[in-house]
Amino acid sequence: MSNHDEAAAVRPLTLAWVSRHLEVGERVVRTETLRGGITAEMRRLTIGTRGGGTRDLVLRTFVDTEHAEDCLNREAGALILLAGTGVPAPGLVAVDPTAARCEYPSLLMTHLEGRTVLDDEGLESRVPCLARQLVEIHALRPAERPREYVALTTADTFVTPKGADAAAWAAAIDVIRRPAPPYEGRFLHRDFHPGNVLFDASSSSPAAARITGVVDWAATSWGPADLDVAHCSTNLALLHGPAWGLRFAEAYEEAGGVLAATASERLYWRVRDGLAFSEEVRLVSQPWREAGRAELTTRVVEERLDAYVIALMDALG
Known part of the structure; x- marks a missing residue:
């Protein structure tokens, strides 16, 4: 696995947890820190597929665990609810709200195309x-x-x-x-x-x-x-x-x-x-x-x- 930057590295237990939720023959080949988050660490994970292609997932990790369980349970519930509604939200892949398997409470979801736009133009x-x-x-x-x-x-x-x-x-x-x-x-x-x-x-x-x-x-x-x-x-x-x-x-x-x-x-x-x-x-x-x-x-x-x-x-x- 190669990192886009050192801070993007996924912790060992969390990486193992992510790997258990991939398809057979898939692996994390690249990680990248996503900027802009305030309450949690956000990482884009590039997954190498069996056919030689790639797909992306997003990993959300709460290092400050005070409200992590409540936040992740609510987000997981919301993503399940939103599936199929027409509201363009990520799909839930897995969640570990109490850090039972990860170093910190984490949620894994699908990656959405697009970007945030904060400019005045447009x-x-x-x-x-x-x-x-x-x-x-x-x-x-x-x-x-x-x-x-x-x-x-x-x-x-x-x-x-x-x-x-x-x-x-x-x-x-x-x-x-x-x-x-x-x-x-x-x-x-x-x-x-x-x-x-x-x-x-x-x-x-x-x-x-x-x-x-x-x-x-x-x-x-x-x-x-x-x-x-x-x-x-x-x-x-x-x-x-x-x-x-x-x-x-x-x-x-x-x-x-x-x-x-x-x-x-x-x-x-x-x-x-x-x-x-x-x-x-x-x-x-x-x-x-x-x-x-x-x-x-x-x-x-x-x-x-x-x-x-x-x-x-x-x-x-």
Whole structure:
């Protein structure tokens, strides 16, 4: 086996576990680290087949094992559910959520063609694609629902960015002190954003954007559609500017999605997600820089978050 880089090497027990789930005569011939992951190590495994060809799998490994079992069980369940639904998700090959056979909790899945696209160019075409895809996800009605969503951010855990608009943030904080609005439950990805969506890499025109896959289903939940829309909106606002955060909600409704009935209810979910980012700006901005968006320093992202919170309060407050 040859490694694309030293960090891509698969640990011995895990490699043996992977090998047990290959076809007879197959073996791992190459490994490559996939960038962009925050909570887990991601590796692309090239498998040599009996006929002399190759195919690819993806190995997801949680070195920080605190929430690994829950995340991997949920992701495995989601991938089983999504098989045959038309939502372009990986197929489950094997899972070891308790590291019974691997060095660390791991999941092996099929590899999807395509690439993440975080550039500003072509955004006008990608945003409607993202919205349509999310509407399709929310339309799923599984026989067994995933667990209810969890919102970790509270009015006492947010971090106000340096130089932020004090009045706008104080008003936003007051919004999430209120009880959560009633909602009609939907199947949620719960981490839907451009970094977890693959687009056709062969397309030569940004206007011909086509989604080839949606990945990272470890946070799958049941809850309000507004929550998934809010999360993607915040990511778009920080990647491309506040106007795109506002635009995504419009695109979602244009695609047939249904959001909360009142402005105050919509504001609640969007502000809650925006404030959640205040606690992890440094964490989420680093993978963007590694992916080529070098201008998205922690400070720049903080400024965009402040501008987005102001925009939300002006538009819906």
